[in-house]
Amino acid sequence: MKSNKWDVILNIFLFIASVCFVLCFCWMIYSIKNREKKEDPAKQYRNAFEREIKHKAYGEITDDYLLKKRSYSEPPVGCEDIYRIGEYAHVSFMLKVYEAEKNEDKIRRNGARKEALENELSVYEKYGDEIDVILEEAVSGINKD
Amino acid sequence: MICxxxxxxxxIDDxxxxxxxxNNSFAMKHQQNMKSFDKRYKRTQKDVLKTAGHISGLGKKAAILATLLIGMMVMIIITSLSYAELDLDDYSEGKTDAVRNAAEYTKKMDKYLEEGEYIEFAIFICEHYTSDSRMEEYKRFRCVQYLAKEYLDCIQSMERITLRTGDEDYHFDMDGEIHTFCSHLEGFYEMYENMTEQERNEKYMAYxxxxxxxxxxxxxxxxxxxDDEIDSFLNLSEAQKGVKLEEVLKDEE
Incomplete structure (x- = not known):
């Protein structure tokens, strides 16, 4: 009786382990085969950006920008406009900090950078204005929630 | 025996x-007993052999199970290594680049620091792996590099929270983001405490x-x-900081 119980238990474990083994094997083969395939980074980036700009998730846009910049100083080809708006949001954010610190050099440098980016925003100009409003409200303490 | x-x-066998x-009743009884013992012996022998066979069957199954588990572990390791290799390629290329361009990079890094562009500095060191290089040229930046990375994390987190969407159809985990920021902030101040103890150069201490x-x-x-609240805020635990920030950010004007 006792050994029958162990028999049943082992059979169950064997079955589960066999299924997992086959799945692991398939996963390993798939990973090795797809190792060389690289998803187009520009397409991924743009898809994410389109979703974020639609919902005005500027925090995500600037976050993606800073993350990408840690790896590549130049944007992926075809994503220069996305970098620009991310950089605009980031520079605008930091400008408020420098204004509070009354650091004239940084205000001048970043102010010039913000102006240059503003002139290059083109179709995203309205989003730049919205970012400015959000930052202004955040500084003055008005809650948008 | 005696008749x-x-x-x-x-x-005794007669x-x-x-x-x-x-008739020798004793011998008859003896023979019957022997037959009975023989039967029992054979039954016992059969049971023992059956059990032994069963156990060896269990043993085989256990061995197969162990082999399958080891096989799975090996496959998981192979798959993980195949992904890790891709990252390592970028990393080793980056380090070689940092070594090759040390003169140019250290000049840029000094310029960023002199101008107080700490975010640009942090981004630069991440891109070029200078904080991982053991070259003498980068050693003077060690403390500043470590702190700048923490600083970048804090600012990045703050931007995510400040520029968050108001669109309810887009999921934004406010509580999660606040707690991420608090943990980055704690990380920054721990690093600040360590690095200010270690930094000997006045110029880099100022940075x-x-x-x-x-x-x-x-x-x-x-x-x-x-400013008067920030020190007491920093002394709160991470959970208390999160609660305090939630109050501040969700407070109605």
């Missing part, structure tokens, strides 16, 4: 007395202090935690 009838000596022909001051200002500007 009960004729009292002559007979063998069913009848060879002399008088009387460390400047980063700390800038972060305080940012916290004041966007999260409305005043």
């Amino acid at each position: 009960k009838k004729c009292h002559k000596e007979i063998g 069913l009848k007395c060879p002399f008088c022909g009387a 460390l202090n400047d980063m700390e001051k800038e972060l305080r200002t940012a916290t004041n500007v966007y999260f409305h935690i005043g």
Whole structure:
């Protein structure tokens, strides 16, 4: 009786382990085969950006920008406009900090950078204005929630 | 033994007395017992063999199970290594680049620091793996590099929170983001404490202090935690900081 119980238990474990083994094997083969395939980074980036700009998730846009910049100083080809708006949001954010610190050099440098980016925003100009409003409200303490 | 009838000596196996022909009840009983013992012995032998076979069957199954588990572990390791190799390629290329361009990069890094562009500095060192290089040229930046990375994390987190969407159809985990920021902030101040103890160069010590001051200002500007409140805020636990920030950010004007 006792050994029958162990028999049943082992059979169950064997079955589960066999299924997992086959799945692991398939996963390993798939990973090795797809190792060389690289998803187009520009397409991924743009898809994410389109979703974020639609919902005005500027925090995500600037976050993606800073993350990408840690790896590549130049944007992926075809994503220069996305970098620009991310950089605009980031520079605008930091400008408020420098204004509070009354650091004239940084205000001048970043102010010039913000102006240059503003002139290059083109179709995203309205989003730049919205970012400015959000930052202004955040500084003055008005809650948008 | 002795025959009960004729009292002559007979063998224990003799069913009848060879002399008088009387039945030897003792021998009959002995023979019956022997048959019974033989039967029981064979039954026991059969049971033992059956159990032994069964156990060896269990043993085989256990061995197969162990082999399958080891095989799975090996496959998981192979798959993980195949992904890790891709990252390592970028990393080793980056380090070689940092070594090759040390003169140019250190000049750029000094310029960023002199201008107080700590975010640009942090981004630069991440892109070029200079903080991982053991070259003498980069050693003087060690403390500033470590702190700048923490500073970048804090600012990045603050930007995510400040510029968050108001669109309810887009999921934004406010509580999660606040707690991420608090943990980055704690990380920054731990690193600040360590690095200010280790840094011996006055110029680089000034950069460390400047980063700390800038972060305080940012916290004041966007999260409305005043200078007089910030020290007590920093002394709160991570969970308490999260609660305090939630109150500040969700407070109605």
